[in-house]
Amino acid sequence: MNELVEIEKRGVIAHLTLNSPGTLNALSDAMLAALAARFAALAGDAGVKVVVLKGAGKAFCAGHDLREMQAGRAAPDKGRAYFADLFARCAAVMQMIPALPQPVIAEVHGIATAAGCQLVASCDLAVAAEGTRFGVNGVNIGLFCSTPMVALSRVVPRKVAFEMLTTGEFIDAARAREIGLVNRTVPHEGLDAATSALAETIAAKLGAAVRVGKRAFYDQIGMETAAAYAHTGAVMVENMLFRDTAEGVQAFLEKRKPDWA
Structure with a gap:
């Protein structure tokens, strides 16, 4: 069926x-x-x-x-x-x-x-x-x-x-x-x-980054500008602390592909 x-x-x-x-x-x-x-x-x-x-x-x-x-x-x-x-x-x-x-x-x-x-x-x-x-x-x-x-x-x-x-x-x-x-x-x-x-x-992108980014995208839409910046700034801090984000940035600086888990 x-x-x-x-x-x-x-x-x-x-x-x-x-x-x-x-x-x-x-x-x-x-x-x-x-x-x-x-x-x-x-x-x-x-x-x-x-x-x-x-x-x-x-x-x-x-x-x-x-x-x-x-x-x-x-x-x-x-x-x-x-x-x-x-x-x-x-x-x-x-x-x-x-x-x-x-x-x-x-x-x-x-x-x-x-x-x-x-x-x-x-x-x-x-x-x-x-x-x-x-x-x-x-x-x-x-x-x-x-x-x-x-x-x-x-x-x-x-x-x-x-x-x-x-x-x-x-x-x-x-x-x-x-x-x-x-x-x-x-x-x-x-x-x-x-x-x-x-x-x-x-x-092909880092899944964890896309997930937090999508959530932040919809959260900030309904906010006033200052509140939206405060919210998304906090999101970016958390994102920067991901192990795979640190690896992604380092890989970019070293001109190689990131070794994401």
């Missing part, structure tokens, strides 16, 4: 695949649970240095499962409790990504819409195939993408995010790169190779 979120480990890189191509990898209740389980396991996996997240079939992710959402309306409260729980669970999964010690790279193709676009925005990095379409298009069916807005508005300019949210219009991969939603765009046939190359570049 195929798993909803498949995992393939290629050395120190874990490739997660949303595996519900028939629903365009919609974030159903089961899909959210499967993602949460995978992320929880990876959080404690010291053997994984980078995570790649992709979708099976024709699309990366089409957002929430609208059929499940409509079915929730059958409850006596017309779905209020179910909807509140659904959006809370989805928000929790999205927040697991920046909390993971490993950098997470979205490998995006086809479409990434609504909560699927939120998923891309929540990842640390993203590589998109040319021709990929992105949108927070819930407004087209009368549902403003308020929760996807949280991740989107934190990675793209405010006016661009608001235009996407209020018009429901899609943008292509080139525009997504221009506004900072994705880092790189590549031909579709080179997507896996390009994403893997980026993952391998990061995986």
Whole structure:
């Protein structure tokens, strides 16, 4: 039986695949649970240095499962409790990504819409195939993408995010790169190779340094400038005291490769 979120480990890189191509990898209740389980396991996996997240079939992710959402309306409260729980669970999964010690790279193709676009925005990095379409298009069916807005508005300019949210219009991969939603765009046939190359570049760095750096990156974003400098200065002190960092600096000075444990 195929798993909803498949995992393939290629050395120190874990490739997660949303595996519900028939629903365009919609974030159903089961899909959210499967993602949460995978992320929880990876959080404690010291053997994984980078995570790649992709979708099976024709699309990366089409957002929430609208059929499940409509079915929730059958409850006596017309779905209020179910909807509140659904959006809370989805928000929790999205927040697991920046909390993971490993950098997470979205490998995006086809479409990434609504909560699927939120998923891309929540990842640390993203590589998109040319021709990929992105949108927070819930407004087209009368549902403003308020929760996807949280991740989107934190990675793209405010006016661009608001235009996407209020018009429901899609943008292509080139525009997504221009506004900072994705880092790189590549031909579709080179997507896996390009994403893997980026993952391998990061995986070659000192894992302990990347882990503390990622945590500090997200911690300092919400701070005032002076507090951010104080916090990151303390982080750098601890980083400098790592045995492998001392070795890395010495190796650079001696023009040799570091002997990292």
